[in-house]
Amino acid sequence: MTATPRTALLATLLLAGTMANADGHYDELSISGGVMLIDWRGGFSNDQRAKLRAWLEAVGGAVMLLHGALPRERIRIELTDYRGTGSPVPFARIRRTEPQGVEFFIDPTQPLDAFVTDWTAYHELSHLFIPYPGDADVWFSEGMASYYQNVLQYRAGLLTEREAWQKLYEGFERGRSDDRHDHLTLAQLTPRMYRKRAFMRVYWSGALYFLEADIKLRELGDGRTSLDSILREFGACCLESRRRWTGPEIAAEFDRIAGADVFLPLYRRYEASTAIPDFRPHLAAAGVEVRGERVVVAEPGFLESAETRMNAYAAGPGNHYENPLSYGSNKPLGNATELP
Numbered sequence: 001m002t003a004t005p006r007t008a009l010l011a012t013l014l015l016a017g018t019m020a021n022a023d024g025h026y027d028e029l030s031i032s033g034g035v036m037l038i039d040w041r042g043g044f045s046n047d048q049r050a051k052l053r054a055w056l057e058a059v060g061g062a063v064m065l066l067h068g069a070l071p072r073e074r075i076r077i078e079l080t081d082y083r084g085t086g087s088p089v090p091f092a093r094i095r096r097t098e099p100q101g102v103e104f105f106i107d108p109t110q111p112l113d114a115f116v117t118d119w120t121a122y123h124e125l126s127h128l129f130i131p132y133p134g135d136a137d138v139w140f141s142e143g144m145a146s147y148y149q150n151v152l153q154y155r156a157g158l159l160t161e162r163e164a165w166q167k168l169y170e171g172f173e174r175g176r177s178d179d180r181h182d183h184l185t186l187a188q189l190t191p192r193m194y195r196k197r198a199f200m201r202v203y204w205s206g207a208l209y210f211l212e213a214d215i216k217l218r219e220l221g222d223g224r225t226s227l228d229s230i231l232r233e234f235g236a237c238c239l240e241s242r243r244r245w246t247g248p249e250i251a252a253e254f255d256r257i258a259g260a261d262v263f264l265p266l267y268r269r270y271e272a273s274t275a276i277p278d279f280r281p282h283l284a285a286a287g288v289e290v291r292g293e294r295v296v297v298a299e300p301g302f303l304e305s306a307e308t309r310m311n312a313y314a315a316g317p318g319n320h321y322e323n324p325l326s327y328g329s330n331k332p333l334g335n336a337t338e339l340p
């Protein structure tokens with residue numbers, strides 16, 4: 001960047017923490033190579049703003065545990081005051097106009113801990129790792145976010161590995177129970193999801209798709225390829241381009257990156273499904289057993305990032321690692337199987 005008066009002024013504004021914008025003012029929150037552009041929509045006190053910034057910092061730190069960076073360099077965060085439900089984040093939605101981001105409807109009177117342990121932000125931010133695939137393919141997008149919301153909460157130390165798998169398992173079970181439309185394929189049901197209230201089958205079929213794809217990628221055998229690494233490379237090559245993508249086009253691009261036919265064949269199989277596929281074989285392949293209604297992590301480690309898995313493997317069983325977030329504690333790796 002050359003030091004013109006304009007860029008010098010911009011730098012000054014950035015240092016001041018706010019940036020003028022055609023839509024008003026964003027409050028900037030820098031997070032390791034990226035920035036969240038906060039749009040305050042409500043009369044928040046200074047203490048509430050400080051708390052909400054701390055929440056977004058924790059969320060940003062957790063989301064970076066997917067592949068080492070935020071999904072996009074600039075992420076717009078709209079915070080709309082919405083009180084009285086008892087929830088810190090009653091609902092949220094993705095904003096796909098540039099800069100893309102999330103609108104959170106929040107109750108600023110809730111404590112920081114309630115915000116940090118709420119799943120919504122991990123789900124919403126995960127959406128931003130891929131483009132919007134369109135209403136017809138939204139199972140793909142919701143599936144990825146539903147999978148990673150649990151993976152990332154585990155990596156950030158907010159869930160134990162067993163708790164994360166338990167939540168995934170319970171999601172798949174909810175998907176299985178949502179069997180009212182078994183005359184419709186997933187491709188037919190997805191555009192009708194809202195009208196038919198078929199969220200569970202659509203979301204959790206999608207989450208299972210990404211678990212199955214992640215298992216297949218790990219089986220490619222180079223030790224470094226996983227869903228994380230595919231998303232990192234996709235982010236570098238493709239995410240900021242202006243093109244529109246469908247679900248199959250994203251899947252095909254993932255296969256090009258992987259150098260293998262994983263995502264697109266699986267996509268065709270899932271979109272033709274008339275019920276969530278059997279998930280127990282995939283849980284077993286990831287080292288998770290189901291006993292009654294509870295899961296047991298027979299082989300820990302599947303939910304770790306590739307880097308952590310390799311470090312833990314190199315260090316040997318029984319070693320501990322430090323969690324990068326203050327919310328985590330040391331978690332045992334190696335042979336420390338969790339038991340219910």
Ligand SMILES: [Zn+2]
Nearest residue numbers: 123127142145
């Ligand atoms: Zn979602």
